[in-house]
Amino acid sequence: MYLHLGQNEIVPYRRIIGIFDLDKCSTSRRTRDYLAAAQREGVVLDVSGDLPKSFVVCDHPYHDQIVYLSQLNSATLASRAERSHFQNNFE
Structure with a gap:
């Protein structure tokens, strides 16, 4: 499921x-520091193509974590993830 x-x-769920x-x-200093550190480490991928509205943190086989910047808002992404998870569990 992706x-x-x-x-x-796309990322595996x-x-x-x-x-x-x-x-x-981004109003939180900790979040700004986390994103800045991820940027310095080269683990931020901007897949927004425009102004990003959300970020998704994923584990990765070659890095501790990878951060994707997305143009989709977080509610849309969360809804997609929940809908996919719900459908997969009941099919």
């Missing part, structure tokens, strides 16, 4: 650690 993040990027609203979370 989650489409936008711009032809089992790898998702969290889905976050960029506007709400």
